[in-house]
Amino acid sequence: MGLSVTISAADEQDAEHILKLQYLCYQSEAELYGDWSIEPLTQSLDALRSELREGHGLVARLGDEIVASVRARIDEDGTVRIAKLIVHPRMRRHGLGGRLLDGIERHFASGVEQLPVPPAKRFQLFTGHRSEGNLRLYRSKGYAQVATRELGPKLTLVTLEKAA
Template identity: 40%
Template sequence: MMRIVHACEEDLPEILALQRLAFRSEADLLGCETIPPMVQSLPDLVREFGEGTVLKAVSDEGALAGSVRGFRDGETLRIGKLMVHPGFQGRGLGRRLLAAMEEECPSCRYELFTSVASNRNLELYGSMGYEPFRETDLMPGVRLVYLAKMRNGAPGRG
């Protein structure tokens, strides 16, 4: 069984290590080692921690299995860095983390992004009511799609 709880600042080095492990497949998919999750520093993560909400999923044995971050921006909650340890993937944990963040930070509108090439992510987000509203280039060869939904489950057009 997994518990989803608030992370504390002492968890951040382990969350950063999980982030690099979990986003390895995305970096490989995109053929780009310098996507932001792979190069984020601990001081930057500490700053993010102070500005938003960080949740973590912990197994009964105490292993860090996943994490997600949320940042309020007016009436929008921007959700980012949803990650699941490769050993815990395929069990619905990403879905549970995303739902927990939505419940933790009720908002009028939820927004997140992923690579246009990340079919698994797009399938998950679509199944949870998120719809694309914009695309942009992060860097050459890396195109992002932004998705949103409204609190009531309606599409969150940007």
């Protein structure tokens, strides 16, 4: 590749780049489920900025280009809800998703968040039932299925969790 990928905290200036990458990355999910109205494809820039303010985000950069990202927030019961783990299609299968997942877990497990947020007790995320690559990654990182929720005839969400 020539350049190494660096991972750092996402900030306000990254929001527009993250949104564009998110739109690109979720095309394959939309195609898999035949639904281009999924939330990651319709999310506004303001909503993404709000997610970054209310939680924590990471970006992976190849030089100046953001090539992967993840966001998470912790709730009052200590559940860290991880969302929108995305990797540029040309950068998939190089371990970036796993590195971002490890990084967001470390952030919340270290107790970096401000009080009165409790310490992380568990990590939780979800994906579609046909998203085999996602399911494989999450299971390889110790996540186990705890629930499913049918959203329609084409999509069932699989919720996975692991202890902090």
